[in-house]
Amino acid sequence: MEKKKHLTTNQGVPVTDNQNSLTVGERGPVLLQDVQFVEKMAHFDRERIPERVVHAKGAGAHGFFQVYKSMAPYTKAKFLQDPKEKTPVFVRFSTVTGGRGSADTVRDPRGFAVKFYTEEGNYDLVGNNLPVFFIRDAIKFPDMVHAFKGAPDNNIPSASSAHNRFWDFISLTPESTHMIIWLFTDRGTPKSFRMMEGFGVNTYVWVNSEGKRVYVKYHWKPKLGVHSLDRHEATRLAGVDPDYLTRDLWNTIASGGEVEYELCVQLMEIEDELKQVFDPLDPTKTWPEDKFPLMVVGKMVLNRNPNNFFAEVEQAAFCPASIIPGIEFSADKLLQGRTFSYADTQRHRLGPNYLQLPINRPIVEVNNNQRDGAMQLGEFSGPVNYEPSSLAGGSPVEAPAGTPYVYRVEGEVTRKKISKTKDFQQAGEKYRSLSKMNQEHLIDNLITDLMQIDKPIQQRVIENLTKADPELGKSVAEGLKL
Ligand code: HEM
Incomplete structure (x- = not known):
């Protein structure tokens, strides 16, 4: 029989009574010198961290990603080269608008965030289950989220689009019309995280080893096909099982099942950007699949539940700015704003050293001169925390550069909306x-x-x-x- 471990305080001191506080006589009062009580209660008092400002309710799973064939003609990203290589992933699915305790089946986009732990560092593909977005400029995002979430006076509603403030903003934001049509089909109430598509929405750039750049849009296709709930069933489930989608994912994997998606991409030559009738970098648009066919890249299999929700799901930090060599940002204004917002909120939500948390930590060594900050876990030694240095063997030094390449960007400094809006x-x-x-x-x-x-x-x-x-x-x- 396994030997039972003894309870201890956080200082490792044995706890001999976890039922009774330290009192004067058996009826109290309690003594402040009950350090065991104080430590336990003080930890409990701090057990919640700020919930995500959006996408607060979510479920996660571990797995792997594998390419079917090398993507070398388009990108030098190492994890997209070798069909024999399996890259570990962690995925978090979420609703957007509701708070941490809200129902899974309300009408809402669903988040589909994938962290690839690659040998070149972490790559995050932070997508949604709908291919377009409500707005095209990140400067409107805080207003949009304010309008969607609870009112500042009474905090109503906690998770629903059926309210004046949502529709007020939408009706004054014509570029949201395309997204509204997607959201109000039954795709706005997916039947399962296993049965919904995922989309990068924004346009990224792939760069190959010769420095050739191409625009790329990402699509995840669920192996089980796309299935949705109708309005009546979604409403019923929100009442009888508010954790319906979370439970479905957990139970599938807990009973030995696997959850599988294929990754596909659409590619567009950079030179073709201005030849389109719509603006290809506008995230309120899709690229027509007859002109830009889907190319299958590889598969992702989710096969392991988290051991601890808080450590792995609540503390997971995804960020569209987490890219690796071979993948770059396009000038898409929404994406550009996203590259700032995520890490900024995560420094607030989780602290400045959030990338040291096991779920966020790269599988490769991290070497730089950043030290200190709240909850620093690194065990550093020596006098060198700067670069360049000749001391400590001059290490770490800059990594060798890949093929150098340049591209030009020019234009007037302005605050203008794009000319090819084509909102409808x-x-x-x-x-x-x-x-x-x-x-x-x-x-x-x-x-x-x-x-x-x-x-x-x-x-x-x-x-x-x-x-x-x-x-x-x-x-x-x-x-x-x-
Ligand atoms: C300007 C537009 C946007 C801004 C400023 C923005 C900002 C944010 C912020 C601040 C978070 C919370 C992150 C955290 O606390 O860890 C978040 C979460 C998220 N966003 Fe966005 N977002 C934008 C658009 C989008 C778009 C277009 C997509 C989909 C393609 C998307 C997908 C997600 C997902 C999936 C999460 C949850 C990540 C997780 O599971 O932890 N967002 N977003």
């Missing part, structure tokens, strides 16, 4: 591409939400929907008796 064209195309049943569900989902909204806001939403597709606008207006 792809929105209308998306609506018309839906099956009859999916069109009906979209209209029904929109009406149910909008029914609860003030008339002038309803009117503005109808105007935007009508610009996308007159029949869609008319059907929703009729449903609302406008």
Whole structure:
């Protein structure tokens, strides 16, 4: 039989009584010198950290990624070269708007964040289950999230789009129309994290070993296909099992199952960027798949549940700025803003040394001269914490550079929106591409939400929907008796 371990304090001192506090006589009062009590209670009092400002509710799993064939013609990223190599991954799925305790099946985009622990450092692909986004400039993100989340006076609602503030912002943000059409199909209520697609949404750049650059958009395809809940089932489940999607993922893996997705990419030559009728770097747009076909890259298998939710899921920190050689940012303004926001919030949420936490730590050695800061775990020695240095053998030194390459960026300094906005064209195309049943569900989902909204806001939403597709606008207006 396994020998039982003894309870101790955090200082390692044996605890002989964990039931009774130290008192004067058996009826109290309690003594402040009960250091065992003080330590236990003080730790408990600090057990919550700030929840994520968005994507607060989530579930995670470990697994691996493997390419089917080398991507060397397009990117030098090492983990995308060798079909025999398995790269460990950690994935976190999430809802966006609700707080940490909110229901899994509310209408919302779902986060699909993947951390690849590669031999060249960590690469994060921080995506969603819908291919476009509400806005195209990061400067609008705080307003958007304020409008979606609880009102500043009464904190209502905690997780739902059926409220004036959401639709007020949306109706005044015409570029959100495309996203709204995706979100209000049943894809806004996925049946399982195992049955939803993932999209990088933003445009990135792949660079090969010759320095050739190409634009890239990412797609995850679930092996089980895409399946959604209808509005009625999603609403019922939010009541009877608010953790429905979390439980589904956990139980699948706990019972020995595997969860599999294929990674596909769309590539676009940089020279073709300005030849498109839409702006390819605009995250409110998709790239038509007939012109930019999906290329299958590899597969991801999730096969291990976390051991500890807080350590692995709550403390996981994903960031679109975590890139590796062979992958770069495009000039997409939303992406550029994201590259600042994530690590900034994580320094606040988890502290300046958050990348030392086991779930965030790269599998390769980290060598630099950053020292100190709250919760520093490194055990450094010696006098050298600067570079260049001749002391300590001059180590660490700069790594050898890859093939040097340059690209030009020029233009006026300005605050202007892009000229090819085309806010409604792809929105209308998306609506018309839906099956009859999916069109009906979209209209029904929109009406149910909008029914609860003030008339002038309803009117503005109808105007935007009508610009996308007159029949869609008319059907929703009729449903609302406008
Ligand atoms: C300007 C636009 C955006 C900004 C400023 C932004 C900012 C943030 C912030 C601050 C967090 C919380 C991070 C944390 O506390 O760890 C977050 C989480 C997240 N965001 Fe964004 N976001 C933006 C757009 C997007 C887009 C377009 C996507 C999808 C492609 C996305 C996907 C996610 C995901 C999946 C998470 C959760 C990561 C996790 O599981 O920990 N975000 N975002």
